[in-house]
Amino acid sequence: MYTFLPENFTPVKQKPSKELRPMLMAILLGLILFIAAVVAWCYYTVSLRKAERLKTELMDLRADGFVIRNQHGEVVFRLAFHSGRLDLESCSKEGEILSCTRSSTGPLNFFIQTVKPKDTVMCYRVRWEELAAGPAVEHTMFWEDAHWYGGSEMSTQHWPIRLAGYQEPVPYVTSDVYSFRDSFGGILERYWISSKAAAIKINDSVPFHLGFNASERTLFFQARYKDSPYKPLPGQQPFPELSYRVCVGSDITSIHKYMVRRYFNKPSKIPAENAFRYPIWSTWALYKKDINQYKMFAKLREDGFKVTLWTHPFINYNSSNFGVEMFAKLRDDGFKVTLWIHPFIHTNSSSFKEGIERQLFIKEPSGRLPAMVEWWNGIGAILDFTNPAARDWFQSHLRQLRHKYGISSFKFDAGETSYLPKQFSTFRPLSDPSIWSRRYTEMAIPFYELAEVRVGYQSQNISCFFRIIDRDSVWGYELGLKSLIPTVLTISMLGYPFISADMIGGNFFPNKTDGTVEIPDRE
Structure with missing residues (x-):
């Protein structure tokens, strides 16, 4: 049975039931929450990626x-x-x-x-x-x-590092800490380990x-x-x-x-066996500057050690208190003599004029005149070891001394940047003044077997003994005998295997030993 509707028939539209409205609202709310979750996830992903990048x-x-x-x-x-x-x-x-x-x-x-x-x-x-x-x-x-180790030689040395007070950043360059107590020492590296x-x-x-x-x-x-x-x-x-x-x-x-x-580079050679085996007698320890050949011979007859002679070869050597005959006698008696040497040229020396003519000295910023410096024996010029001509000239003079007087080797003193003028110019520009100290130690390489130097900066390949700065004859950590082992250990940590602790008992000065006596710690 079929039912036929008229052409103008329009069905009646039914209104949504009240039961469907909550469902639509729930769907809409769910859609909003989903979008919010996606946005939040995107922000979370971005932040997570940023954290991984850091x-x-x-x-x-x-x-x-x-x-x-x-x-x-x-x-x-x-x-x-x-x-x-x-x-x-x-x-x-x-x-x-x-x-x-x-x-x-x-x-x-x-x-x-x-x-x-x-x-x-x-x-x-x-x-x-x-x-x-x-x-x-x-x-x-x-x-x-x-605990931290390394850094540099210092006037007050502990092992491990122990600092006191507060210090604003200062140039980390080689200095004579015996004279400038708040500076860093002559042997230093930019290295620390904990x-x-x-x-x-x-x-x-x-x-x-x-x-x-x-x-x-x-x-x-x-x-x-x-x-x-x-x-x-x-x-x-x-x-x-x-x-x-x-x-x-x-x-x-x-x-x-x-x-x-x-x-750190390694030394290519080893100093002479005698430098390890036998003690060295220094005229400075007993006589300071008041030394002549008669005093020295009297002492040598008592002890018979290898000798380190402190004199002034570039002041006026031919008129000094020591002659060729004395060195010949020492050599004939079986003594090995090392001579104290420094990079300063006194104005009274004949070498001063030669150095100016050959432009061997560190100069003023203008580059025309030698830069005069003050050191412990007066005023003088200082050799520019960035100049190969100055290095060769100095080595040549040392060889002449060795040949003429039978000198076995040399004790190279000074070399710290604290003896450079505040403003200066060198043959080769220096971005770091401590490079001049390194060039000084490199000059000593030909004399390595019995030589000593007292500065070191990136100088581990130099096969000389590196001497620590003088100790006073007191018991304490500020340049006293108590700081001896901490200093040697620190320098060793910096890659220097051949270390000289300098004079046994310290650098005796009456005004540095008077006062309250501190008894050494029980070992």
Whole structure:
């Protein structure tokens, strides 16, 4: 049966039932929640990616510094950015390099590169370079509860490092700490290592200044050219750059071995066996400057040691209290004599005029006149060992002395940058004044078998004995006998295997031994 409807028939529309409205509202609400969840997930993903970009291996980078953990999750190294905060939004990561282009003070070049040279060692190359002249770059390292070793010879020496007071960053260059107590010593390297198997090496290119705050247990690493002896090389912009490498390992022995092999050269030769086997008698220990051949012969008849003779070969040697016959007698009696030598040329010396004519001296900034310096025996010029002609001239004179007088070797004194004038120029421009100290030690290489030097900067390949600065005849850590072992251990940690502790009993001066007597500790 079929039903036929008229053509104008229109069905009646039914209104949605009240039961469907809650369902539609629920669907709409669910859609809104879904969209919100997707948006939240997107933001979470972006933030998660950003967090991953600020983490590289075991290092966590923040805007104000970074921390490095070992494989057990323990923090072993912590450093803060003192001169500015990183803008983390400017950071990106490609492979092993995490780089940033802005800080709170403006544009910069910053990167951290992860390097794994060994299975047991992880290193991080860090570089912060300003893109404008003037501002210093400063980072603060916290030594916290770890023991730290290395650095430099100091007037007050402890093992491990123990600092006192507060010191603003000062140039980290070689200095005579016997005369300048608050400076760094004649043997120094930009290297420190901790008992938590973390080590840091400041790059050679950095105009490096070091300070500290003992109460907060911090070291200040600063790079600057303003009011500094460091100078950019010709053609280089004076933009301060602080770059270094931090390495962590499984234990302090393995990390130290890696750092020494990576950064320090080894001596190519070994000093003469006699330098290790026999004692050396120094005229300075007993007679100071009041010495002549009669006093010396009387003492030698009693002891019969190898002799270190303190005299002044470049003042007026031919008229001194010692003659060719005396040296011949010493040689015939089987004595080996070493002569005290320094890089200063006294104005009364005939060598002074020759040095001016041949342009062998460090000069004033104008480059026309020799820069006169004050040292412990007056005023004089100082040889420019960046000039190969000055090095060869000096070595030639030493060979003549050795041949004429039968000298076995030389005791090379001074060489610290503290004896350089404040403003000077050299044959080859120096970005770091301590390079002059290194050139001085390199000059001594031909005389290595029995020679001593008292400065060292990147000089581990020199096969001479490195002599620590004089000790006073007192019991204490400030240039006293108590600091002897800490100083030798520190220099050894810096890669120098041949060390002379200088005179047994210290550098006796009456005014340095009077007063309250401190009894040595019981060993």
